[in-house]
Amino acid sequence: MRSFRLLVVCCFSPLAFAADIPGSQDLPIVPRMTDAQIVDYRPATELERIYPLGSIRKISGQLRFDGQVSARGNATSVTYELPPEHSSLDAFTAARESLQKQDAQLLFWCQARDCGESSLWANDVFGNAKLYGADDRQAYLLLRLAAPRDNTLVALYSITRGNRKAYLHVEQFDAAAPLGDLLPTSATLLRELKSTGELDFPQLTGDPDETWLRLISRGLNLDTTLRVSISGPKAETWRQALIGQGVRTARMEAGSVEGSGLHLELLR
Structure with a gap:
């Protein structure tokens, strides 16, 4: 036993x-x-x-x-x-x-x-x-x-x-072969912003790219209660372009994060 x-x-x-x-x-x-x-x-x-x-x-x-x-x-x-x-x-x-x-x-x-x-x-x-x-x-x-x-x-x-x-x-x-360009969905960008508090686009160093501008603006407009800061060498140009895509001016302000590309940070 x-x-x-x-x-x-x-x-x-x-x-x-x-x-x-x-x-x-x-x-x-x-x-x-x-x-x-x-x-x-x-x-x-x-x-x-x-x-x-x-x-x-x-x-x-x-x-x-x-x-x-x-x-x-x-x-x-x-x-x-x-x-x-x-x-x-x-x-x-x-x-x-x-x-x-x-x-x-x-x-x-x-x-x-x-x-x-x-x-x-x-x-x-x-x-x-x-x-x-x-x-x-x-x-x-x-x-x-x-x-x-x-x-x-x-x-x-x-x-x-x-x-x-x-x-x-x-x-x-x-x-087995190069995947080429792959882009995130706008909803994914919004979920990432809400979860991590930031979005970093080191590749976006110049004037607004139409494809990325559309993706980012749609993501931000999925939740119109959020406010963000925008940093980068072309931050103001991007801010104006996002306003042109329907993102309200009051939802965006200038940021101070240093880096080579576009950076968005959630304002709590």
Whole structure:
């Protein structure tokens, strides 16, 4: 009887719970959260990959979204089950902040019901049923790594299931050919501004670029209660151009952040 009790204790020990699936490993670009375990791992596989740049839905059996990035290359993914003391959003935020510190560019970011149905992300986008959970407890982010690794994309998806288990999925995609110009959505710029308090565009060193002007003005006009400061060598020119795009003058003031390009900072 005593040996049976020992066996039961062993089976439910923390060491047994923390074991990763055989042959799995972390992706070097994203640090693992303490005590998380790998429950799904897919080594590099060459395929044609499509990443949504908008909320997803199904119409007449077909997956629909407003924009996408599609390319051929090698995809590697790892899915973590998180320890009970950390939420899926904790892990998502930690991974995002780590990638942003590496100067990764955010392309599309959604949270909760703004992403669409979790079942579609789990089954149709990532092909991983473990990622199916509550629509209001999900988050998705697509990023592009900084040069010279700018032909690499990273997708993050976090979810909390109905049984309260939380997961973080990390996918790295190395494109076989140059990805070319990729632009963030206006809603993503707004979410980044609200979450981090700033938007930095080191590449925008000259007069307003029409494409970026349109993206930034639309982002700012999605929430007309926000005020920002604008810094950079052409800050006043950008401010006037944004006014011309319908951003109210009272919402913008001159900033003092030094740098080579355009910089917007949220005024609290």
